[in-house]
Amino acid sequence: MKIRLFYLLIFITTSVSAQITLKGKVVDEFNNPLPFVNVFLQNTTYGTTTSDDGKFFLKTKKYRGTLEISFIGYKTQVLKVNQKTKYLNVVLKELSNELEEVIVVTKPKKRLKKKENPAYRILKEVWKRKRKLGLNLVDNYQFKKHTSIEIGLNNLDTVFIKRIFKKDYEKAISEIKYDNDGINYYIPVYLREQVANVYGNNKENNIRTDIEAEKEEGLGAQGFVFDRMSNTFQNIDVFKNNITLLQKSFVSPLSSDGFATYDYVLYDSIVKNKKKLYNIYFFPRRNGDLAFQGNVWVADKNYSVKKIKMKVHKSINLNFVRGLSFEKEYEVKNDSIYLSTKNAYDGDFTFLDKNESNKGLTIKKTILFKNYILNKPKPSIFYTQKNIKIRPDQYTKKQKYWKGVTDEENKSTYKLINSVKQKKEIKNITGLINTVASGYINTNLGIQFGPFWTAFASNQVEGFRTKIGFRTFKTKDDRFRLGGHIAYGFKDKKVKYGAEARYLLSYKPRIAVGLAYQDDIEQLGSVLLNTTQLLGRSFGTTAILNRGDNFFLSRVKKVAANFDYQIKMNLHVGFNLSHARIGTASQKDFSMNYLDEKGNLRSQITDVASDIYVSYTPGRFVYGLGVERRFGRNIFPTLVLNYRKGYKGPFNGTHSYDKIQFKYTQPILLGKFGLLDATIEGGKTFGTVPIGLLNPVPANQSLSLVKNTFSLLNYYDFVTDTYAATHLEHHFNGFILNKIPLLKKLKLRSLVTFRAAYGTISNNNIAINKSNINYNTPNKMYYEYSVGVENIGYGNLRFLRIDAIWRSNYTPPAGSVVSPTPKFAIRIGIKPGL
Incomplete structure (x- = not known):
């Protein structure tokens, strides 16, 4: 280490x-x-x-x-x-x-009104036509798309190069590329190419993409982090009013409301090949606004975009980002149709700050478009058929194919990658990047240990808790994955453990199965809905710093199996079977006693149950073709429905019940006003069951913020069999603080939240309760609200947020052993970038 x-x-x-x-x-x-x-x-x-x-x-x-x-x-x-x-x-x-013609328009010292700005007339025409140009002008089209993604280490000096290549330094220095500054050096570590054919039908709004070939080389192929980084650049549509980038909404320079965010300067016009082009520069009105800087060439008469270059303004802070730039080029077809010929994205990432002398990572994505064929339709059914990649090697081609496809620059890059990927220093750096990003430490045995952020915790039952986790890992596309953990509490002096095996039965249709066993402590009052996670992973037992006392932990011994079927991308149905013995983890301080149907006092639950669930996440970006998949940080809604059935009798099950739950999350982009993240959830349990099978409103006694929980509630403050909750969190992304003098220099961003819960519990469930928890429900609606500041940190590391939280009036019922809850608190949240 x-x-x-x-x-x-x-x-x-x-x-x-x-x-x-x-x-x-x-x-x-x-x-x-x-x-x-x-x-x-x-x-x-x-x-x-x-x-x-x-x-x-x-x-x-x-x-x-x-x-x-x-x-x-x-x-x-x-x-x-x-x-x-x-x-x-x-x-x-x-x-x-x-x-032939030059018109120079200087940028005024005083900002011009829209109608006084010569650029306004041109941009107004672009707004009118931007959805009627390009491929939208034809009924059918097809083209070939060649995508290259390259990742490398940048800003390397000769001392570093000598340390890596040693005796081969002289030869290496003649082959290694210069960095963008032309002074220091750049070493590529990963390159991926993909060739695809795209077919479109505008009449029925269908697009079909057929991958023709794929190739990748380098150290990045061994980890999810490089996939996530290479997918930082999704398609940037400059014609939309707002552009989503790294989960933030940037105002497009071609937005119809662009004058509220940008200063435009008509720099000049030029007549080239008998066509007049206008060159318009754009700058953010205020430093720190989520906007771009660059210029756009607009053709006269049809007012279509010929070329646009833009970059994220240096005053904007994005975690780990030193610079992002984008370039798009178009060609003219039939004197009226402007078609994309090239998209180029370039990202520069550093760990601490934006200082240009620091070493960092470069990510380059280039997309070339060619072989356009217009208005030669194929049968309608052709456009609806989708060719989906299901196996890692599905589109692998022989070297003979790539000789005529890969350009000379990429050929030299492949050669250089092959020479450096075995270097110990390079492997150490890329391995460290994967470790920091994933939390797992690589070994040469095909096993990773981690995640390290759950290695230590503390609670009143176990005292100081240490945990060692592991998983098998050969490549990110492994069909089989075995993971697990061993934990030990220094107060209760007990060993806990769990293991889970998952296997991808079929690539198409995609079917995955899992089997797990655990004997560990869980905080049952910290999560409402869990579908595919077979092992308990509640944050209530992984926090180091907590508020108040918490003895209300349960010892859970569980065997569980999962069957997951992908109907189509981002639409899954699944089936779970589980057998769990649930009891208190602290006989002295927490009772889970209840009366059975004969009136006998019981202290342990044997829960034999099945779950049927549907998970729908339209638009979610998914990568990885193995049994364990990863999801991009794009913005998408989530809908989960779950029906649970408990069985009394089979395998000594103690309770028969039915439970229906749903959860819906919808991020809403509001342009320059920021992002609203809205969640609603609800559920009902039918039947008479003890506390271990009911629905406590998710509380959070840790000192950090946890999504969709209530920070000023204690565990089991509210216990329900019928509940509804909503969580609203709005991120202003600098819309407010960036307008305040002096304060805007700190690059802070504001947010507000509102969380509410309502629930009831039946008299039958109250009657069988003999625990030391007095059931209380938020039947008058409990709520919390907060104001916060995020983007706190130093340099490029600004992943902290601080919330000031208040709650509605609430007094625990008489005789409750639950600790008093605060009416106000300050909480800290951590959200890394990328």
Whole structure:
């Protein structure tokens, strides 16, 4: 572990601290100063424009580089600069034959109203036509799509390269690529290519994608984290008013409400190939707004977008993100149809901050479109048939195929990856990245240990608790996975354990089965609905810091089996069978006693039950083809329905009952106003059952925030057999705090929450209760509300949030052994990025 931490420190340390400070003036051939000339250091984010008198000032953290001075209609000047460069006099020569018309519109010091801005007339026409251009103009289409995703280590200096290659340094340095800054080096560690044919029918709004071939190479193929990172860039539709990126809603520069977020500058227009193009630059009105910076070329007459380049503004803080940029290009077909030819996405990720000298990860995604065929329809049924990838090797092609598909740059990348993937230092770094992201530590035995964040906990029954978990892992696409844990409490001096095996029976249809056994302690009052998790995983036994005393834990010995069938992507039905013996984990402090139907006092429940569930998550991004799958961090709704049947008699089951539950979650993007995450859930238990089979309203006595729980309730404060709850959480994403002077420099974001619960319990269930919990229900609706601040942290690490929480009036019933609940509390939440 010390070695891994050492390499992590190397990975995030700063390699250079020197800087260049440049001053100068740009004039034309007649010594006239040129305003608004672009002056920037190539392959960096350092840049500026000249003032009205042609002067510029540029300060960077680089110690050398290539300065580019460019202006539409003039020949670009490229100059080598370093620390000794102080003042530059630059003369730009006009390119008269390439420029037929130039209109320069300067950005006013005072913001122009929409109708006064020359860009408004052009953008208004784009808004009118943006849904009627491109492939939407034809009834049917098809094209070929080639996608490349590359991940590599960036900003590497010669010291690092020598440490990796040692004696092979001289040969390696001639093959390794330069980084974007042209100064330091970049080593690719993973490359994936996919070729697909896309068919569309606009009349019936159907799209079919047939994968033709796939190929991947590198260390990233062994872990889910690289899949998640490579899928950071989903399709960015610039024509939508709002663009979802990393679970945040950015206002598109082509939004019909863009003038509320952006300043637009009509920089110039140019006539090229007898077509007039307008070049419009856009900038966020306020630093920190979730918006982009860049420029867009718009064609005259039909006002379609020819090209757009944009990047996330450097003032915006996204966890681990140093920079994100996007570029889209289009071609003209039949003089009116503009078709995509290239999408390029580039991401730069670092651990601590955005300092450009820190080492980091580069993710590049390039999509090339070609071979368009328009208005040659296929039978309607053809477009509705879907070819879905079901096996990892389903679209593997021989090397002969790729010789004519892979370009020279990717060929050299594959060669370099093969030479570095066996290097111990590279494997240590990528392994450490996987460990930090997944929580599991790799071994050479095909077994991973973790997750490390559940290794230690504390509660009143076990005292200090330590836990070691494990899982088998060869690749992310394993059909069989065995996992489990062993735990020990230093107060009760008891060993607990659990194991779960899962196997993918069939790729198509996708059928998975699971079998589990556990003998462990659970907090039954911390979760309402659980479908596919066979082992108890409640947070009530994994927290280190808790509020008040909590002896209300249960000892659960359970055998469970699961059968899961995928009807179609993101629509599953499943069946569970379980046999659980449930009793108190602390005879002295917590009683689960009840009266059976003969009036006898019982202390243990034997629950024999079956579950039938339906899970629907439309739009969820799923990756991984093994029995264990992962889900992208996109925004999608979730609907879960579950019917549970308890059996008395078979296998010594003590209770017969029926339970129906549902849960619906709907994230709602509200554009610049942020994201509302709404959840409603409810359920009812039919039959007479003891406390271990009822529905306590989910409480949270830990000092951290847990989704869909009530932070100011104690476990078992409310016990119901019929319940309904709602959780509303709105993230403003800087809409409020970014408008407050001084405060906006902290880059904080505000949020508000409202949570409510209502429930009842039958007299029969109250009558059989002989535990030391007095049943109480929120029959007048219990609620909590809070205001909070998120995006707290340092540099790139801003994953903390703090909520101030209040609750409605509530007094525990007389004689209750439950600790008093606070009326107000401060809680901390942790939400990593990516």
